[in-house]
Amino acid sequence: MKKRIANVLAAPQIGEQLQVAGWVRTRRDASGFSFIEVGDGSSLANIQVIADQTLANYGDEVKKLSVGCSVLVTGILQESPAKGQAVELRATEVQVLGWADPESYPLQKKQHSFEFLRNITHLRPRTNALGAVARVRSRLSYGVHTFFQDRGFIQVHTPIITTSDCEGAGEMFQVTTPSHASEVKVGEESGGEFFGRPAGLTVSGQLQAEVYAQALGNVYTFGPTFRAENSNTSRHLAEFWMVEPEMAFCDLEGNRHVAEEMLKYLVRLVLAECAEDLALFDRFIAKGLLARLQQVVDQEFAHITYTQAVEELLQSKQSFTYPVQWGIDLQSEHERYLTETIYQRPLIVTDYPAAIKPFYMRVSEDGRTVAAMDILVPGIGEIIGGSQREERYDVLLARMQQAGIEPSGYEWYLDLRRYGTVPHSGFGLGFERLVQFVTGMANIREVIPFPRTPGFAPC
């Protein structure tokens, strides 16, 4: 019976005859037999196969197995007499499915730089670290759905191709066909476009999620998002995944609590279910990771307003490259100082100046701030950005005009305020930043299977 290695190791049955299929991680020869470590991606741990010289293909094939070869092993599970593993598979048959020429196979039995691995995007999931990232990412993704589904949220598939720019969210990739290609920018009128008007890849599903929130109550969208920014950092991608809940009848306070609850839920989830992989990250990638994650689960997130943040930064007497003063947008150095030095835990900052935030955020009673929130975490900086949305038609229209946005392209959005408008809130979680936070991976290009950055999209 063919089994996944994770299942075999989780509940070993001594004496069981079984089959495993996977890739050779290393081969060590002893006198009269060989040790072959086989991994199938189901877990970080591999299974040790004992291949005796009595196997029919021992000399011809088994002794020539090298890193990366694929094999189908049939054998009997037995207790291992040596340290390092509890059980091992004594092979009765080793079938080689695919060879991997050791002269040219790029992966070795050692740590490679992530920079090098990026150039072999198609082979890097076979490494311990990238395999672990993939498993954690998958578990987190599933967790996002269970978190919201368990709370009655309805998933909405917001469009990938859109004709409305979510203003302030960055540059859009243009979508067109060769015959329709033109110099026209998104938002301008055009006669011959495929969609009748210029279209682009979505930079956020928020505006469309708002549509469904104002019909179904609590909704969320979780999908790919695209930004045509020429930004080259360890925290940005041209294509990334975003989790965006949108909640009707919900103010900033409620929004904040859902966001904190969600982050804690997801961290708790991987601590419980990805322990083996997280232990690898804790040991080799980011020392102290497990303790840090446990703290996130145990502690209340700190919460201050933007105005308080500015005061704290001024009182810190710290010298910053960008001087602090009420009205400025908080810079990376400020955010990091707040969350890493002053609070040393996740920090929620709310009530930012209206002038530096997008038109859809709700203007507060003081008239100069909006009901916005950012969640900052140590090591990453901003991981969540959200707000209560402006539900008052007149105020929204005024804010659009102030921002220089032509309301005619947003009639559908304004309609939501004309007909049965309700207070509502939502936020966006950069999924890759969450994976970074949880795994401790320093570069965002390592936490998405196929990273897209300016000048880089190999397959």
Place this chain on the structure above:
RNA sequence: UCCUCGGUAGCUCAGCUGGUAGAGCAGGUGACUGUUAAUCACCCUGUCGGCGGUUCGAAUCCGUCCCGGGGAGCCA
């Protein structure tokens, strides 16, 4: 896009102020061994990122272009 550091063997990197390229790992061969990134011995490996310049002589100095890392801006 800006700042900064870098590009030398398949990988990781050394090569001081210019004198004609090296170590570990990987790979190959052999030995040894219930091994754990096994160990030991021997062997193989290079347009020193591209182009141009200075010089008797450039991996090394100068110019320029390309590519990458880190940081910044923007954001998630």
